[in-house]
Amino acid sequence: MKKLIAVATISLLPFTNAMADQDIGCGLGSMVFAGQEGKVFKVLGATTNGTSGNQTFGITFGTLGCDGTGTVTSSAKLALFIDGNMDNLARDISKGEGETLSTLAEVWGIAEQDQTTFNEITQANFSEVFTSENVTSQVVLENLNNLMATNVELASYTL
Template sequence: GLMSQTAAVTTNMIFCNGLFAITSGTLDAEKPDEFWAQEQMNIFIAGNMDNVAKDIAMGNGEAVDTIAAILKVEDKEAFKTQLQDNFANIYTTNEVTHTEVVSNIMDIAKS
């Protein structure tokens, strides 16, 4: 109904603005602490599991760019390749949860 459409539009506006702020660096964060990055990753991946999976599998795309931005990755191309090479370690099962995906990506980013 109208309420769900309004909620969807509002959510999309908030998310898109947040995504823009993350990827454009306008969130005014120098080096995010791990907690902040973890929270942002949870929010982003929870709403984008399929897109994240596709982009990681391809080793490119807006989702992996956003992840690299959240994690303040310096060598984005190497990171994208690292994610792609570790796809099976990130999406371990068909029933993997977004929190497991976040944890797996964070582990790879630290290595």
């Protein structure tokens, strides 16, 4: 059995991060169930990735569709924060400062030295971020992300 696992692991070494599934991440489960459709295969792939401990190996060595470089981000966490703080965030962005805006920058992972630029660019483009009274948190997140992508100092923080 150990030989079979070793052979399977070695044969999967050439795979690149292009093979990773967006929902279940990289790992052996993504390789085994590649091309399959449906929730059942996604759950099986995620379970395989989670229980076999192969994602750590893949991230460390850049195999199994994993890439050990880059920043860990969570657009869902950001959208949840924005959703729970829309009014306060709108107020802070309009002023270019405030606790909610500072917390957003921290949750986003913006370095302290770039937070002033973040505050200034969001304030200057308030109407591009909050496009209407009924704007959703997801749209605000997308608008902020697009705004940051156009700024040389903040482009590295785009999702």
